[in-house]
Amino acid sequence: MGHQVLVPQAPQRIVSLVPSQTELLFDLGLGDRVVGVTKFCLHPKELVKGKTKIGGTKNFKTEVIDQLQPDLIIGNKEENYQEGIEALQQKYPVWMSDIYTLEDAFAMMEQVGKITRTEPQAGKLTSIIKTQFEKIEPIQPPVTAAYFIWKNPYMAVGGNNFIDDILTRCGLVNALQHLPRYPEVTPAMLAALNPQVILLSSEPFPFQEKHIQEFKEICPQAKVLIVDGEMFSWYGSRLQYAVPYLQKVLEEIRSV
Known part of the structure:
Protein backbone atom coordinates (compact mmCIF):
# COMPACT_ATOMS: atom_id res chain seq x y z
CA MET A 1 0.00 0.00 0.00
CA GLY A 2 3.06 2.25 -0.18
CA HIS A 3 3.34 2.92 3.56
CA GLN A 4 6.46 2.70 5.65
CA VAL A 5 5.88 1.03 9.03
CA LEU A 6 8.17 2.07 11.86
CA VAL A 7 8.39 -0.19 14.90
CA PRO A 8 11.46 0.98 16.84
CA GLN A 9 11.04 -1.52 19.67
CA ALA A 10 9.79 -5.09 19.95
CA PRO A 11 5.98 -4.76 19.90
CA GLN A 12 4.25 -5.65 23.15
CA ARG A 13 0.58 -5.13 22.23
CA ILE A 14 -0.28 -6.71 18.86
CA VAL A 15 -3.67 -6.78 17.14
CA SER A 16 -4.08 -9.29 14.30
CA LEU A 17 -6.73 -8.77 11.65
CA VAL A 18 -6.12 -12.06 9.79
CA PRO A 19 -6.80 -15.60 11.10
CA SER A 20 -3.82 -17.31 9.49
CA GLN A 21 -1.45 -14.59 10.68
CA THR A 22 -2.91 -14.76 14.20
CA GLU A 23 -1.96 -18.42 14.39
CA LEU A 24 1.51 -17.53 13.11
CA LEU A 25 2.02 -15.01 15.93
CA PHE A 26 1.24 -17.68 18.52
CA ASP A 27 3.54 -20.18 16.83
CA LEU A 28 6.33 -17.59 16.93
CA GLY A 29 5.90 -17.50 20.72
CA LEU A 30 4.11 -14.14 20.77
CA GLY A 31 0.83 -15.28 22.32
CA ASP A 32 1.28 -13.16 25.44
CA ARG A 33 1.72 -10.06 23.29
CA VAL A 34 -1.38 -10.62 21.14
CA VAL A 35 -4.11 -8.46 22.69
CA GLY A 36 -6.76 -8.45 19.93
CA VAL A 37 -7.96 -10.81 17.19
CA THR A 38 -10.93 -11.11 14.82
CA LYS A 39 -13.94 -13.31 15.47
CA PHE A 40 -12.68 -15.56 12.66
CA CYS A 41 -9.33 -16.22 14.36
CA LEU A 42 -9.86 -19.88 15.32
CA HIS A 43 -6.35 -21.17 16.00
CA PRO A 44 -4.79 -21.97 18.37
CA LYS A 45 -8.25 -22.79 19.65
CA GLU A 46 -7.76 -22.64 23.41
CA LEU A 47 -5.43 -19.65 23.35
CA VAL A 48 -7.48 -17.29 21.15
CA LYS A 49 -10.56 -17.74 23.34
CA GLY A 50 -9.21 -15.35 25.94
CA LYS A 51 -8.25 -12.61 23.49
CA THR A 52 -10.37 -9.51 22.86
CA LYS A 53 -12.41 -9.77 19.64
CA ILE A 54 -12.21 -6.66 17.49
CA GLY A 55 -14.95 -7.65 15.02
CA GLY A 56 -14.55 -9.29 11.63
CA THR A 57 -11.88 -9.01 8.97
CA LYS A 58 -14.10 -6.63 6.97
CA ASN A 59 -15.67 -4.65 9.82
CA PHE A 60 -13.30 -3.73 12.62
CA LYS A 61 -14.60 -2.21 15.83
CA THR A 62 -12.20 0.71 15.96
CA GLU A 63 -13.38 1.73 19.42
CA VAL A 64 -12.34 -1.69 20.75
CA ILE A 65 -8.97 -1.44 19.01
CA ASP A 66 -8.51 2.02 20.54
CA GLN A 67 -9.12 0.59 24.00
CA LEU A 68 -6.42 -2.02 23.38
CA GLN A 69 -3.84 0.66 22.44
CA PRO A 70 -1.80 -1.60 20.13
CA ASP A 71 1.78 -0.81 19.21
CA LEU A 72 1.48 -3.02 16.09
CA ILE A 73 -1.45 -4.09 13.91
CA ILE A 74 -0.99 -6.86 11.34
CA GLY A 75 -3.37 -7.15 8.38
CA ASN A 76 -3.68 -8.39 4.81
CA LYS A 77 -4.59 -6.47 1.67
CA GLU A 78 -7.10 -9.02 0.39
CA GLU A 79 -8.73 -10.09 3.65
CA ASN A 80 -9.16 -6.62 5.15
CA TYR A 81 -10.82 -3.52 3.73
CA GLN A 82 -8.94 -0.45 2.61
CA GLU A 83 -11.07 2.17 4.35
CA GLY A 84 -10.69 0.47 7.73
CA ILE A 85 -6.96 -0.06 7.30
CA GLU A 86 -6.38 3.55 6.28
CA ALA A 87 -8.26 4.75 9.38
CA LEU A 88 -6.09 2.57 11.61
CA GLN A 89 -2.92 3.79 9.87
CA GLN A 90 -3.69 7.30 11.10
CA LYS A 91 -3.17 6.12 14.68
CA TYR A 92 -1.03 2.97 14.75
CA PRO A 93 1.77 1.12 12.94
CA VAL A 94 -0.15 -1.17 10.54
CA TRP A 95 1.89 -3.83 8.73
CA MET A 96 0.17 -5.36 5.70
CA SER A 97 0.85 -8.57 3.79
CA ASP A 98 -0.17 -9.24 0.18
CA ILE A 99 -0.11 -12.95 -0.62
CA TYR A 100 -0.38 -14.56 -4.06
CA THR A 101 2.05 -17.48 -3.87
CA LEU A 102 3.77 -19.82 -1.44
CA GLU A 103 6.91 -17.70 -1.82
CA ASP A 104 4.88 -14.66 -0.72
CA ALA A 105 3.79 -16.61 2.36
CA PHE A 106 7.41 -17.41 3.24
CA ALA A 107 8.36 -13.75 2.82
CA MET A 108 5.44 -12.72 5.04
CA MET A 109 6.50 -15.11 7.81
CA GLU A 110 10.09 -13.93 7.67
CA GLN A 111 9.02 -10.26 7.73
CA VAL A 112 6.65 -10.82 10.66
CA GLY A 113 9.57 -12.52 12.41
CA LYS A 114 11.74 -9.49 11.72
CA ILE A 115 9.22 -6.87 12.86
CA THR A 116 8.41 -8.83 16.06
CA ARG A 117 12.05 -9.75 16.78
CA THR A 118 11.40 -13.48 16.39
CA GLU A 119 13.54 -14.07 13.30
CA PRO A 120 15.07 -17.39 14.49
CA GLN A 121 11.64 -18.92 15.11
CA ALA A 122 10.31 -17.64 11.77
CA GLY A 123 13.36 -18.97 9.94
CA LYS A 124 12.95 -22.40 11.49
CA LEU A 125 9.25 -22.49 10.61
CA THR A 126 9.72 -21.49 6.98
CA SER A 127 12.54 -24.02 6.62
CA ILE A 128 10.26 -26.83 7.84
CA ILE A 129 7.46 -25.83 5.46
CA LYS A 130 9.78 -25.41 2.47
CA THR A 131 11.23 -28.88 3.04
CA GLN A 132 7.73 -30.39 3.16
CA PHE A 133 6.58 -28.71 -0.05
CA GLU A 134 9.68 -29.94 -1.84
CA LYS A 135 8.46 -33.47 -1.14
CA ILE A 136 4.91 -33.02 -2.46
CA GLU A 137 4.07 -35.48 -5.24
CA PRO A 138 1.89 -33.68 -7.81
CA ILE A 139 -0.55 -35.64 -9.94
CA GLN A 140 0.99 -36.76 -13.22
CA PRO A 141 -0.27 -36.10 -15.77
CA PRO A 142 -2.02 -33.00 -14.35
Whole structure:
Protein backbone atom coordinates (compact mmCIF):
# COMPACT_ATOMS: atom_id res chain seq x y z
CA MET A 1 0.00 0.00 0.00
CA GLY A 2 3.06 2.25 -0.18
CA HIS A 3 3.34 2.92 3.56
CA GLN A 4 6.46 2.70 5.65
CA VAL A 5 5.88 1.03 9.03
CA LEU A 6 8.17 2.07 11.86
CA VAL A 7 8.39 -0.19 14.90
CA PRO A 8 11.46 0.98 16.84
CA GLN A 9 11.04 -1.52 19.67
CA ALA A 10 9.79 -5.09 19.95
CA PRO A 11 5.98 -4.76 19.90
CA GLN A 12 4.25 -5.65 23.15
CA ARG A 13 0.58 -5.13 22.23
CA ILE A 14 -0.28 -6.71 18.86
CA VAL A 15 -3.67 -6.78 17.14
CA SER A 16 -4.08 -9.29 14.30
CA LEU A 17 -6.73 -8.77 11.65
CA VAL A 18 -6.12 -12.06 9.79
CA PRO A 19 -6.80 -15.60 11.10
CA SER A 20 -3.82 -17.31 9.49
CA GLN A 21 -1.45 -14.59 10.68
CA THR A 22 -2.91 -14.76 14.20
CA GLU A 23 -1.96 -18.42 14.39
CA LEU A 24 1.51 -17.53 13.11
CA LEU A 25 2.02 -15.01 15.93
CA PHE A 26 1.24 -17.68 18.52
CA ASP A 27 3.54 -20.18 16.83
CA LEU A 28 6.33 -17.59 16.93
CA GLY A 29 5.90 -17.50 20.72
CA LEU A 30 4.11 -14.14 20.77
CA GLY A 31 0.83 -15.28 22.32
CA ASP A 32 1.28 -13.16 25.44
CA ARG A 33 1.72 -10.06 23.29
CA VAL A 34 -1.38 -10.62 21.14
CA VAL A 35 -4.11 -8.46 22.69
CA GLY A 36 -6.76 -8.45 19.93
CA VAL A 37 -7.96 -10.81 17.19
CA THR A 38 -10.93 -11.11 14.82
CA LYS A 39 -13.94 -13.31 15.47
CA PHE A 40 -12.68 -15.56 12.66
CA CYS A 41 -9.33 -16.22 14.36
CA LEU A 42 -9.86 -19.88 15.32
CA HIS A 43 -6.35 -21.17 16.00
CA PRO A 44 -4.79 -21.97 18.37
CA LYS A 45 -8.25 -22.79 19.65
CA GLU A 46 -7.76 -22.64 23.41
CA LEU A 47 -5.43 -19.65 23.35
CA VAL A 48 -7.48 -17.29 21.15
CA LYS A 49 -10.56 -17.74 23.34
CA GLY A 50 -9.21 -15.35 25.94
CA LYS A 51 -8.25 -12.61 23.49
CA THR A 52 -10.37 -9.51 22.86
CA LYS A 53 -12.41 -9.77 19.64
CA ILE A 54 -12.21 -6.66 17.49
CA GLY A 55 -14.95 -7.65 15.02
CA GLY A 56 -14.55 -9.29 11.63
CA THR A 57 -11.88 -9.01 8.97
CA LYS A 58 -14.10 -6.63 6.97
CA ASN A 59 -15.67 -4.65 9.82
CA PHE A 60 -13.30 -3.73 12.62
CA LYS A 61 -14.60 -2.21 15.83
CA THR A 62 -12.20 0.71 15.96
CA GLU A 63 -13.38 1.73 19.42
CA VAL A 64 -12.34 -1.69 20.75
CA ILE A 65 -8.97 -1.44 19.01
CA ASP A 66 -8.51 2.02 20.54
CA GLN A 67 -9.12 0.59 24.00
CA LEU A 68 -6.42 -2.02 23.38
CA GLN A 69 -3.84 0.66 22.44
CA PRO A 70 -1.80 -1.60 20.13
CA ASP A 71 1.78 -0.81 19.21
CA LEU A 72 1.48 -3.02 16.09
CA ILE A 73 -1.45 -4.09 13.91
CA ILE A 74 -0.99 -6.86 11.34
CA GLY A 75 -3.37 -7.15 8.38
CA ASN A 76 -3.68 -8.39 4.81
CA LYS A 77 -4.59 -6.47 1.67
CA GLU A 78 -7.10 -9.02 0.39
CA GLU A 79 -8.73 -10.09 3.65
CA ASN A 80 -9.16 -6.62 5.15
CA TYR A 81 -10.82 -3.52 3.73
CA GLN A 82 -8.94 -0.45 2.61
CA GLU A 83 -11.07 2.17 4.35
CA GLY A 84 -10.69 0.47 7.73
CA ILE A 85 -6.96 -0.06 7.30
CA GLU A 86 -6.38 3.55 6.28
CA ALA A 87 -8.26 4.75 9.38
CA LEU A 88 -6.09 2.57 11.61
CA GLN A 89 -2.92 3.79 9.87
CA GLN A 90 -3.69 7.30 11.10
CA LYS A 91 -3.17 6.12 14.68
CA TYR A 92 -1.03 2.97 14.75
CA PRO A 93 1.77 1.12 12.94
CA VAL A 94 -0.15 -1.17 10.54
CA TRP A 95 1.89 -3.83 8.73
CA MET A 96 0.17 -5.36 5.70
CA SER A 97 0.85 -8.57 3.79
CA ASP A 98 -0.17 -9.24 0.18
CA ILE A 99 -0.11 -12.95 -0.62
CA TYR A 100 -0.38 -14.56 -4.06
CA THR A 101 2.05 -17.48 -3.87
CA LEU A 102 3.77 -19.82 -1.44
CA GLU A 103 6.91 -17.70 -1.82
CA ASP A 104 4.88 -14.66 -0.72
CA ALA A 105 3.79 -16.61 2.36
CA PHE A 106 7.41 -17.41 3.24
CA ALA A 107 8.36 -13.75 2.82
CA MET A 108 5.44 -12.72 5.04
CA MET A 109 6.50 -15.11 7.81
CA GLU A 110 10.09 -13.93 7.67
CA GLN A 111 9.02 -10.26 7.73
CA VAL A 112 6.65 -10.82 10.66
CA GLY A 113 9.57 -12.52 12.41
CA LYS A 114 11.74 -9.49 11.72
CA ILE A 115 9.22 -6.87 12.86
CA THR A 116 8.41 -8.83 16.06
CA ARG A 117 12.05 -9.75 16.78
CA THR A 118 11.40 -13.48 16.39
CA GLU A 119 13.54 -14.07 13.30
CA PRO A 120 15.07 -17.39 14.49
CA GLN A 121 11.64 -18.92 15.11
CA ALA A 122 10.31 -17.64 11.77
CA GLY A 123 13.36 -18.97 9.94
CA LYS A 124 12.95 -22.40 11.49
CA LEU A 125 9.25 -22.49 10.61
CA THR A 126 9.72 -21.49 6.98
CA SER A 127 12.54 -24.02 6.62
CA ILE A 128 10.26 -26.83 7.84
CA ILE A 129 7.46 -25.83 5.46
CA LYS A 130 9.78 -25.41 2.47
CA THR A 131 11.23 -28.88 3.04
CA GLN A 132 7.73 -30.39 3.16
CA PHE A 133 6.58 -28.71 -0.05
CA GLU A 134 9.68 -29.94 -1.84
CA LYS A 135 8.46 -33.47 -1.14
CA ILE A 136 4.91 -33.02 -2.46
CA GLU A 137 4.07 -35.48 -5.24
CA PRO A 138 1.89 -33.68 -7.81
CA ILE A 139 -0.55 -35.64 -9.94
CA GLN A 140 0.99 -36.76 -13.22
CA PRO A 141 -0.27 -36.10 -15.77
CA PRO A 142 -2.02 -33.00 -14.35
CA VAL A 143 -5.82 -33.01 -14.10
CA THR A 144 -8.23 -30.10 -14.43
CA ALA A 145 -9.94 -28.91 -11.28
CA ALA A 146 -12.42 -26.29 -10.04
CA TYR A 147 -12.24 -25.12 -6.41
CA PHE A 148 -15.48 -23.66 -4.98
CA ILE A 149 -15.65 -21.31 -2.00
CA TRP A 150 -19.29 -20.12 -2.01
CA LYS A 151 -22.87 -21.13 -2.80
CA ASN A 152 -25.82 -18.93 -3.84
CA PRO A 153 -24.26 -17.75 -6.04
CA TYR A 154 -21.57 -20.27 -6.80
CA MET A 155 -18.15 -18.67 -6.47
CA ALA A 156 -14.86 -20.34 -7.22
CA VAL A 157 -11.14 -19.65 -7.26
CA GLY A 158 -9.84 -17.98 -10.40
CA GLY A 159 -6.25 -17.10 -11.22
CA ASN A 160 -3.64 -15.00 -9.47
CA ASN A 161 -4.22 -16.01 -5.85
CA PHE A 162 -2.76 -18.26 -3.17
CA ILE A 163 -5.19 -21.18 -3.60
CA ASP A 164 -4.50 -21.24 -7.34
CA ASP A 165 -0.78 -21.49 -6.56
CA ILE A 166 -1.35 -24.44 -4.19
CA LEU A 167 -3.53 -26.21 -6.76
CA THR A 168 -0.77 -25.85 -9.36
CA ARG A 169 1.81 -27.34 -6.97
CA CYS A 170 -0.49 -30.34 -6.55
CA GLY A 171 -0.65 -31.01 -10.28
CA LEU A 172 -4.19 -29.63 -10.50
CA VAL A 173 -4.81 -27.30 -13.44
CA ASN A 174 -7.30 -24.66 -12.33
CA ALA A 175 -10.08 -24.71 -14.93
CA LEU A 176 -10.97 -21.13 -13.92
CA GLN A 177 -7.44 -19.76 -13.94
CA HIS A 178 -8.26 -17.45 -16.84
CA LEU A 179 -10.92 -15.65 -14.78
CA PRO A 180 -10.60 -12.99 -12.02
CA ARG A 181 -9.47 -14.06 -8.57
CA TYR A 182 -12.88 -15.19 -7.23
CA PRO A 183 -15.39 -15.37 -10.09
CA GLU A 184 -19.08 -16.14 -9.92
CA VAL A 185 -19.71 -19.37 -11.83
CA THR A 186 -23.01 -20.47 -13.33
CA PRO A 187 -23.92 -24.16 -13.69
CA ALA A 188 -23.74 -23.70 -17.48
CA MET A 189 -20.19 -22.31 -17.23
CA LEU A 190 -19.11 -25.19 -15.03
CA ALA A 191 -20.69 -27.76 -17.33
CA ALA A 192 -18.88 -26.23 -20.32
CA LEU A 193 -15.53 -26.33 -18.52
CA ASN A 194 -16.20 -29.91 -17.40
CA PRO A 195 -13.29 -30.23 -14.93
CA GLN A 196 -12.11 -33.69 -13.96
CA VAL A 197 -12.14 -32.77 -10.26
CA ILE A 198 -14.37 -30.41 -8.26
CA LEU A 199 -13.18 -29.41 -4.80
CA LEU A 200 -15.72 -27.94 -2.37
CA SER A 201 -14.04 -25.95 0.39
CA SER A 202 -15.09 -26.09 4.04
CA GLU A 203 -14.70 -22.29 4.19
CA PRO A 204 -15.78 -19.55 3.84
CA PHE A 205 -18.99 -21.36 2.83
CA PRO A 206 -19.21 -24.61 4.81
CA PHE A 207 -19.69 -27.10 1.98
CA GLN A 208 -20.68 -30.56 3.23
CA GLU A 209 -21.30 -34.04 1.85
CA LYS A 210 -24.92 -33.11 1.12
CA HIS A 211 -23.72 -30.61 -1.52
CA ILE A 212 -21.79 -33.15 -3.58
CA GLN A 213 -24.79 -34.41 -5.53
CA GLU A 214 -25.77 -31.01 -6.93
CA PHE A 215 -22.29 -30.68 -8.47
CA LYS A 216 -22.43 -34.26 -9.74
CA GLU A 217 -25.63 -33.35 -11.58
CA ILE A 218 -23.80 -30.49 -13.34
CA CYS A 219 -20.63 -32.50 -14.09
CA PRO A 220 -21.50 -36.22 -13.93
CA GLN A 221 -17.99 -37.33 -14.87
CA ALA A 222 -16.20 -35.22 -12.24
CA LYS A 223 -14.78 -36.46 -8.96
CA VAL A 224 -16.32 -34.20 -6.29
CA LEU A 225 -14.60 -33.89 -2.90
CA ILE A 226 -15.10 -31.86 0.26
CA VAL A 227 -11.75 -30.40 1.31
CA ASP A 228 -10.40 -28.55 4.35
CA GLY A 229 -10.23 -24.95 3.21
CA GLU A 230 -7.65 -24.05 5.85
CA MET A 231 -5.15 -26.42 4.26
CA PHE A 232 -5.50 -24.73 0.86
CA SER A 233 -5.85 -21.09 1.91
CA TRP A 234 -4.24 -20.38 5.30
CA TYR A 235 -0.84 -18.98 4.38
CA GLY A 236 0.64 -18.78 7.89
CA SER A 237 2.07 -21.45 10.14
CA ARG A 238 -0.84 -23.81 9.35
CA LEU A 239 1.14 -24.60 6.21
CA GLN A 240 3.28 -26.93 8.32
CA TYR A 241 0.29 -29.31 8.36
CA ALA A 242 -0.75 -28.80 4.74
CA VAL A 243 1.45 -31.18 2.75
CA PRO A 244 0.40 -34.45 4.48
CA TYR A 245 -3.23 -33.38 4.04
CA LEU A 246 -2.76 -32.38 0.39
CA GLN A 247 -1.10 -35.74 -0.30
CA LYS A 248 -4.20 -37.51 1.06
CA VAL A 249 -6.44 -35.45 -1.23
CA LEU A 250 -4.23 -36.28 -4.21
CA GLU A 251 -4.30 -39.97 -3.31
CA GLU A 252 -8.11 -39.84 -3.25
CA ILE A 253 -8.14 -38.17 -6.67
CA ARG A 254 -5.73 -40.77 -8.06
CA SER A 255 -7.99 -43.57 -6.84
CA VAL A 256 -10.71 -42.55 -9.30
